[in-house]
Every structure is written in C-alpha cells, then in structure tokens.
Amino acid sequence: MKPLSQAIRPTTVIEPEKLRSHLGLDLVVISETFQHTGSFKFRAAYNVVLNRPESEFVGVSSGNFGQALAFACKLLDRKCTVVMPHNSAKVKVDSVVSYGAAADLINVNEISRVERLEQLREQRPDAYMASAFDDRLVIEGNSSLGDEVIGLGLDAIVVPIGGGGLISGTIEAFERAGKAIGIFGAEPAMANDAARSLKAGKIIPNDLEPQTIADGTRTLSVGDLTFPVIQRGVKDILEVSEEKIVEGLKLYFSHANLKCEPTGALSLGAVLQYPEQFRDKRVGVVVSGGNVDRDVYLSTVSV
C-alpha cells in the first residue's frame, strides 16, 4: 500500500506566456487535469480509503469523486459502490464501472440521494459512507496539493469552491508551512452559498442544486468541517459569472493548450472578473479537473 505522497501524481505547473501576456498578470496555472482519474478528488479519495479500516466504501457522486473513490478502492483492494442518478452521462457511469466499482443508479424523482444513502447504510452497516468533502481525511488528502505549491513563490492562490474540501486543504497546507498568502475561493455567482455563508457567519445552503455550468460546484452547501477552515483562512470568496467561467475555459484552450472542465475554469474566471485583486501579484489559479462531456466542451469552446 503506497502512502498518499507516492500514490498521487504531482500537480502540473504551467506558466503560459501567451495567457500571461494576454492578461498582463504573473499567472501560474496549477492543473489537476492529469491527476489520476482526471481531478484533484483522487487525493481525497485515496487518503480516505487508505486510512479507514472498512473493506467496503459507498459514495454519492455523478462526477469526479465517484471515479476517484472507485479507482482508490481498486488500488487498495476494497469494494466500492457509487450512487449515481440513473440519467448520468454514460461516460461517467462507464468510468466508475471501468475502475471496478458498482454503479448504483437511482431515479432521483423517486428517491433522493440522501434517502438512498440511508438505505445503503442500513443494508451495509460495515461499509464506510464516504463524503466528497466533509471529512477530515478528505481535507487532509487535498492538503497534499497545497504542499506541492508552497514553493512556487505565490502571493495569492485562487481555488474553486463547491463543498469546500479543496480550499480547506489548501488553507491547512499553508498554515502548516507557516506561510501567509492571499487564499481566494472562486464560486459561481449563481451557486454562491459559500460567499453568503461567509458573510452571514453561518452555513446558508442553496435551496436547490444550482444549475451552473460549473457542475462540480452544484453542492447545496459547504460542510460542517470545511466551513470553519474557510472562515479562518480565506481572504475572500469571489463570485464568478457563468460568462467568465466560459471565457476562462476558452482562454485555457486557446492560450494555454489546456483542456479543462467548466469547474476547473472557475479560478481563471475569477481573475478575469476581478483583475484588480491580482495586479502586480504572482497568482496561482487551481484547475480542479478536466473531465467534461465532449459535446459540452466542444459547444462551449466553439461559441
């Protein structure tokens, strides 16, 4: 069993001249698109499976966490079930199955994910119900990305926020290293629960899953464990328009040769929307992942 540091692939650091001169900013791209399973989620999933004694894991995800959990279980020889909406993209279901996990397809009009998780918890009392973000092991796993970027000499770093797992890990890594830089969250304006929660000083969930193009952030709220870390460590949470997310995705393609998913373009979207925050600073933008439906990607880039 490899320790986390040997199981993960190091993040990809890119300094794209064309994009930098286009923006007039000292931009450093930190890309997890080449991480195992194509997103940072593998860091968390592997750390959870490695450190839990259970022989079976259950996760709820139609996206990157499901694939990451499935692959981590494969590497560490555990059973894995991923609960997914029955109308999930076939490519995502196939990915989970290809890593050897069972895809538990539910009709979300008949049963909610939470209800299905309760059923599974009763049916399989020995399985570990893995949260995609609200778990100390998740935050700890994600902090390995923070560790890797501490030496880059950044003044600021922008990190996408969904459930808050990645930014919490980033904050804890910089705390551990005793380095103070500006850590910014980037959240879709139409899914701004974290920004609203930060202002209110308490968790305020979205009413419904917001249908932002950044589908990795369609969470109802940040977590009980991630929120206090965000409160103490974040400089600000920047609310990004759908338009700027798309512009970021397109610029990565045209000016940096980088294919990423819409959620991955959130950080650059934030820099595009609030450039004055990053003037004369060396700013890192975290690209959380690259997995995107082909037709969504092509139609977005071709606009």
Next chain:
Amino acid sequence: MKPLSQAIRPTTVIEPEKLRSHLGLDLVVISETFQHTGSFKFRAAYNVVLNRPESEFVGVSSGNFGQALAFACKLLDRKCTVVMPHNSAKVKVDSVVSYGAAADLINVNEISRVERLEQLREQRPDAYMASAFDDRLVIEGNSSLGDEVIGLGLDAIVVPIGGGGLISGTIEAFERAGKAIGIFGAEPAMANDAARSLKAGKIIPNDLEPQTIADGTRTLSVGDLTFPVIQRGVKDILEVSEEKIVEGLKLYFSHANLKCEPTGALSLGAVLQYPEQFRDKRVGVVVSGGNVDRDVYLSTVSV
C-alpha cells in the same frame, strides 16, 4: 542570459490510467504542449539564439518554429524576422508578431520560401538564417528533452519525424547517457520520406509538401545533419495513417484530458497502428506540441 536548462520549461510527464487501460499498454505520455510557445521547438530556437553571435535572426516557418524563434529572440534581445506564406492562419501571424518579431509575408505562388530566404540573405548579410532542424544547435537544443526522459525507465520511445531534429536530439541524449532503448520515429504514411530514406540508405525527398493533417511534418526531407543520426540511432520508422493520427488526437482528448495538435498525436497513432511492437514494454510517446487552429481541432474531435 539564462542557460538553456533554465530557460526551458520541463516537459510534462503524464501516465493516464484510462488511456493505459484502453490500450492495455504501459504508456507514458511526454508532452511538450506546455513548453514555451506550445511546442518542443523552443528548446531548439533558444539554443540557436543563445549560442550564435548575430544580432538578427531569420527563419522560415508558418508554424511552431517561427513562434519559438520569435520568443527566443525576444528573451535574448535580438531582432527576428519570420518568413511566412501570406495566407497563413491569422492566429499564427499574430503569435509571431506578439513575440516582437516581424512577419515577412510572401505569396508562395510568386516566390518560393527558398528564393525569399536567398533575397534576405543578400539584403541582410549579418543575420543568421536559422534552420528549423538541420543545425547542430537545433539538435543539441532538442536533446534537452531526451535528457529529461532518461530517468523514466522506458523500454521504447516514439518521436514524431518531420525534418528529424527532435528524434536526432533524442538519439543523442540516450547515446550520451549510455542507455540503449528502442527509439522509433513516427511519420505520416503520406509523408514517408524519412522511412523511404532510411530504407534506401540516402535522403529521398518528397516531390511536394505532403498535405497530411500532421502539418508539422510537411517537410520535403530530413536534413543532411539529422539523417546520419537517424540512420545510426533509430530502431524503425513507423508509417502512420491519417486515420490513426486522428484517432490518437481524439483519445488524448477523451482519455487523457490532453489537447494536442495533429502532429503531436503521431506517436500515439503509431502505437495504435503497430501495438505488437510495444506489447509488454514501457513505452514513451512524445507529444511534440499543442498549437492547432481551433476549428481544425473541434471538427477533428467531433467526428
């Protein structure tokens, strides 16, 4: 003035699980898509400009070498002129100009590139006429990529062949390190001058620029300096169909989150077409660059 090793960006090594299991091969992707100016050509161009005393450089290129030479000249404070067909894609002309070089646009129906170069040689006797491949400094610059991959434990490596500059550098790096692995060239079947030359034991040029989708290999022949290196160091030159180049490009997108240009997909195309050559071997595939016209890319991936 930075030495070459500090001026270049290290290559990006990717081990994409999904692509590896799709192929059933121990594949390592070595990508130059995030190199300065988006292709390996920067290694060569920088090494040329760094080691030549001239204050002005002239290159002929509608593609990656032009951009690389322009940027190298910018970094090293030299004058640069890039001769390009007047109907080159606007984005390529703009790139060259954005790096501070002059784009010398010629109508190739009225004057050939070679003739224009002769004119410039007479008009500017103090300028250095930079070849994209047939120059010891080019081969030496490209060999820095070979140096970077020697530690990867490869049994074989597949490298695109146009003028032969990259594969010559790769061969020389492995020779220098005293490591013998199988070095394969990948050449479009419809632009197979290097394969024919290797068989004949002498340089046999193409009659016309072959209109392969891998536009980085539309050279008439390998060079006088690169050919002997290829002859002594290459295990074989694999001729790749246009179909397999396209399949490679699409697989990089869907199974590795990698955006590359058609020429960059040649090595994977060779592995797809001749898998038996690489069974039970750890094989590195070099992705030479990522710069591709948006519409060409989108229409290729969407097929």
